[in-house]
Amino acid sequence: MRGASRLPAHLNPAQRQQFQRRLGERFLRHLDVHLQVRGTGNIGAGPYLVASLHEGIADVLCLLRLPLPLRFVARREIFGWPAIGPALQGLGHVSINPEHPLGGFRGLWRSAETILAGGESLVVFPQGTVAGIQSDFQRGGFEVARRVGVPILPVAITGTHRVWEHPFSPTLRYGQAVTVQVLPAISVEEIRDASLDALRVRTRRALKAAALAPGMPPARFFEPERDGYWDGYRLDIDPDFPELARRxxxxxxxxxxxxG
Known part of the structure; x- marks a missing residue:
């Protein structure tokens, strides 16, 4: 991680991909993660706006196994963490503040245009949180894909919350099973012609159905009595989970x- 913060300021996509994949493989090997990556036949040349489910920090390590040069969008506070923050900065990842959606969207859009034009794919986590599978999808990433004119690559991931369940537990667990399932890409034409809200809901439902399918490691479920209500954070509940949404x-x- 310290090495990442000392990298040259202007890495090309191939250099960034090589360093990140090597770093990710070292972490996964150390943590003895039993990783399955499925559906890679759905991946073309890209670039894509990669829309991934989000369970934990280890998502990034597992997504780096996709055969694409990737950059990631992360919450601004993570850029202030020791070791991890400077590494993210050095590798050119994108900082946003989900609690200020308008300003966050503008920054994301500007960064996405540059990254995607350079041939790299950009990973967004539409849930914007690691609370659990019941969190809703935000609109911003879908709007970016439409404005920039790139396909969306949906990716379901489960099991990473068992590796490190930050911020709910400090425990690091070894030997956990994780599965990454790549779904068929959504074309530029589909994104252009569809209602963005309909596209958001369709993608959300497809990814969550994949995550909850037999054979996938158990997904993380949010329980506010156990996990807290996240007061002060943007946490919207998927209306397909009406009881939790009501609570x-x-x-x-x-x-x-x-x-009042």
């Missing part, structure tokens, strides 16, 4: 009443 809405309504 979260009631909690937030109570906070507003108390504040």
């Amino acid at each position: 979260m809405a009631e909690h937030r309504a109570a906070l507003l009443r108390d504040a």
Whole structure:
């Protein structure tokens, strides 16, 4: 990680991919992650806007096994972490603040244009959180794909929360099973012609169905009584999980009443 922060300022995509893959493989080997990557036949030359489910920090290590040069979008606070933050900065990844969606979108759009024009694919996590599979998808990544004119590559990933369940547990677990399932790409034409909200819901449902399919490692489920309600953070619940959505809405309504 310290080596990543000392890399030259202007890596080309091949140099970045080589370094990141080597670093990711070392971590996965050390952690003894039992990784399966399925559906790579759905990957063309790219570049893509890669829309991935999100369970934990280890998602990045596993996604680096895809045969694409990748950069990632990450929450701004991670760029302030010791060792990890300078490495992300040195490797040219993209910082956003999901709690300020308008400003975050503008920064994401500008960065995406440059990265995708250079031939690299950009990974976004539409849930914007590692809370659990019930978190909803945000619109921003789909809007970026439409404006820049690139296909979306949906990727389901499960099992990484068992490797390191930050911020819910400090425990690092070894020997965990993780599966990455690549779904068929969504073409530029489909993105251009579809309603963005319909596209967002369709992609969300396809990825979650893949994550919950038999043979996949168990996904992480959010329980606010165990995990906290994430007050002050943007955490929207997928309406396909209506009971949890109701509980979260009631909690937030109570906070507003108390504040008033």
